[in-house]
Each structure stands twice: as structure tokens, then as C-alpha cells.
Amino acid sequence: MVAVIIPAVMRVLVYGAGSVGLGLGSFLLKAGADVTFIARPQTVDALKQAGLVRTGIFGDFQAGPDSFTAVERLGKLGPGPFDYILVCTKSFDSAFAAEDLAGHPEVFARGTKIVLCQNGWGNAEKFTAHFPPQRVYSARVITGFTRHGPNEVEVTVHADAIHIGSLFDCALPAVEPLAAAIADGDIPCVTVPNIEKDLWAKMLYNCALNPLGAILDVPYGALAENELTRELMNRLSGEAFAVMSAAGYETHWSSSADFLDAFYGKMLPPTAGHNSSMLQDIKAGKKTEIDALTGAALALAGRDKMEIPYSRVIYCLVKYMESRHI
Numbered sequence: 001m002v003a004v005i006i007p008a009v010m011r012v013l014v015y016g017a018g019s020v021g022l023g024l025g026s027f028l029l030k031a032g033a034d035v036t037f038i039a040r041p042q043t044v045d046a047l048k049q050a051g052l053v054r055t056g057i058f059g060d061f062q063a064g065p066d067s068f069t070a071v072e073r074l075g076k077l078g079p080g081p082f083d084y085i086l087v088c089t090k091s092f093d094s095a096f097a098a099e100d101l102a103g104h105p106e107v108f109a110r111g112t113k114i115v116l117c118q119n120g121w122g123n124a125e126k127f128t129a130h131f132p133p134q135r136v137y138s139a140r141v142i143t144g145f146t147r148h149g150p151n152e153v154e155v156t157v158h159a160d161a162i163h164i165g166s167l168f169d170c171a172l173p174a175v176e177p178l179a180a181a182i183a184d185g186d187i188p189c190v191t192v193p194n195i196e197k198d199l200w201a202k203m204l205y206n207c208a209l210n211p212l213g214a215i216l217d218v219p220y221g222a223l224a225e226n227e228l229t230r231e232l233m234n235r236l237s238g239e240a241f242a243v244m245s246a247a248g249y250e251t252h253w254s255s256s257a258d259f260l261d262a263f264y265g266k267m268l269p270p271t272a273g274h275n276s277s278m279l280q281d282i283k284a285g286k287k288t289e290i291d292a293l294t295g296a297a298l299a300l301a302g303r304d305k306m307e308i309p310y311s312r313v314i315y316c317l318v319k320y321m322e323s324r325h326i
Contacts, residue, residue, distance in 0.1 A: 009034050010181055013082040013107060015097055017043050017070070019145035019277075020117055021088030022153040026054040027185030029063045036069040036077065044070045046150035056155030058186050074104040081109035084178050086139075087127075091120040091292035094127070102130035113174055115139050115164060119277070120292025121203055122299075124167050133168035137175050140198040142205070142267075143187065144274040157271040161188035165195030200244050200251040204259055205267055206276075206293050207240040208233040211314045214278040214288070215321065221272025224264060232310065234260060239308035240297045246304045278318065285325035290318045 010033040014025045017039030025035050029052065037047065047070040052063040071077060085107065089097050094116075101107065101114070114131065116123050117139045127136045144157035162182060164175050172191040182189035192198060209220050212232060216223070223229040241256040253259040281288045294315040301308045 010084070010177065011080070011082045012036070012178070012181075013038065013077075013085045015085055015087050015101065016089035016093070017047070018088060018090070019147040019153050020141060021086070022052060022147065022151070023054065023143070023145040023155060024086060024088065024117060024141075024182065025068070026052055026061050026063065026153065027058075027182050027187050029068055029185070030061055031181045031185035033181055034068075036071070036082070038074065039070055039072065041072050043150045044072050050151055053149075053152045054155065055152075057158060058155050074100060074107060077104075077107065079106070081112055082107055083109075083112060084175075085112065085114045086117050087114060087123075088117045090287070091118045091123055091289045092287060094118065094123045098127045098130045111174065113137055113178070115175065115178065117141055118292075119202070119206060119289050121199065121296040122292060128168075133166075134170045136168065137164055137166050137170065138195050138199060139164045140195065140202050142202060142271070144271060146275075146280070155187075157274045158187070159267060159270045161190050163190060163192045163195060163198045165192045165198070167196055167199075196249060197251045200249055201253075201259075203244070203293065203296070204237050204240050204251065205263065207297060207311070208237040208263070209268070210276040210278040211290060211294055211318045212236070213276040214282050215314070215317050217279060219273050219275050220268055224268055224272070230264075233263075235310040236294075236314060237263065239301075239311045243297045243300045243304070243306060243308060246306060247300045282318075282321055282325065288318060288322050290315060290322070294318070 012028050012033050013036050014021045015038045017037040025037060028035050048065050051065045054061045087097055114127060114135055115137045124136055124138055140163040142159040146154045146156050148154060164179050176191050179189045179191050212223055213220060223233060238256040278288045294311050297311055298315060
């Protein structure tokens, strides 16, 4: 086994300091990385005054305000490029984030890699519209982060290691130091050659759980305990699996039935107590990521002239709930 050499001081830009951005940033800070957050003004003020606080299943961690940088926009950064840029925005902000980063070439060196740490499908294409594919990598994160304040995040559940890879067959050694640094910060993280399969596994998982949990205002586990909601999840994941297959993509299971065996047996139990980010967004009166999840499945279905009626109903219900609060 070849040891991965982590740079003495790895510079990481976390673009989007919501719950995932703060969570991942906290693990990198614990590993000794030089971390900069791009965040909303309220978050920047809280980070500068009180530092970053993480609690939860991976232990408590606090980084003082002098141990990292937090700014509201790229134009306020100091000189010098970053080794890695973690995009942790909501999926509906991907196009803006890609355009914003493309407008600031000073943050890039020749070897800088962008790692998309987002939900849904279709984020990578928004970045390759501005950057060469060999610069763009994707991460699958199935860890639950809950934000309790502008600078406070709790790790509530964890289903599997963070996976980092390329949808464009790019070399993995370029991101192995980042994975090693995240792992050194005490959360498992590895590079994988088949990130497409991981992202679609998460899509199937999220399409079944997130919208339904948001509509019914219950955690994941409650959905699995009732035969009626199990039937709905079976239908939703089955439709997403059919769309994925018709579009020429693959995941780790050869059939929807095989996926559901793993879903109920292995994937859902560790996250049973988690409330979906979609539910959290609805309650906070924020826009949800339904367009990158069920909406992405509907878009692929439309391209292939498929009907996925259960997914369409769920999509319309979430969009209605969203429209009442934003």
C-alpha cells in the first residue's frame, strides 16, 4: 500500500458554509489544513466572533476564529491559489457557483481541483461548462449534518465513508491527499474509481426518502416502519432506477429489488433518526433541492419519453410546499 503524502499546509477553499461546508471544513481544520470559507454575511460574522463549533457522533471540535479565514465573496480573498475547492452549496446554486469561480482565476493554480460535495444529479455538467473536466471531481457524502447556529454544526448520522472520484475518468491520485486529510480529521474518506455508481446510489436513496420525509414531517426511520410509506418508497426508487438505466447510467445493484434489499437492510437503519435536509429547508422557509433530485429524474424521464407518475406527484407536492414559504 502506497502512503499518500499530504502537503505540509494544504490550502482548501470551502465554497458554501452551510451545514455540509462547516462540517467538512471542521474535519479539515482538525487535520491541520489551511481552510477558507465563502459564506453569507451572518455566518461570516459568527465565525469571526466565535469560531467554528462541531458536535455530534465524531466528537466535539472547536476552531478559534484565528485558525481559519471566512469572507463573503471571492473578491475579498487574499492572494494565492488553493489546492482544492470544495463546493458545498445547495444544488440549485451550482450554476452561479461555477460562473463565480470561473470569474476569479486567481484562486486556481495549475493543479487545483474542484470537488462537488452536493446532492442530486447534474451538478458536474454545470461546472464543466466553465472548467475542463479534468479539474472537476465529485464527492458522495451520506453523513447527516444539522446546523444549530450560523457557526455551529452537529454530525447526527453517518452511513458510510465519504467517497471522492471523477465522472470523467480523471486520475485519482490528484485527490488522494484531500481524502487522506479529511480522514485524518476523524471522518472516513476514500477515493473510488466508480463515483457514478455512488452518486446514483445516493440519488435512489434520496429520491425515496427526502421528499416523502419533508411532506410528512417525519424522520427517515418512520417512513420505513409503515407499510404504506414503504410502498411509496418502493415505487419512487423503482421509477428512479428505471430512469437511470434508460439513460445509460449504473449503480451498484443490477435491479431495483436488489437496491431495496440494501436500502432497508443496510443504508436506512444508520440514518433512521435523521430529518432530511429537504424537511429542514421547508421548515426554515428556504428553497429545496427537489429539482436536483426528483426533478432530475423527471428531466431524464422526459428525455427518454418515460412516465414516472409517483415521482411527478411527489415533485408537485414539494414544489407546492416550497411555494408557500419562499
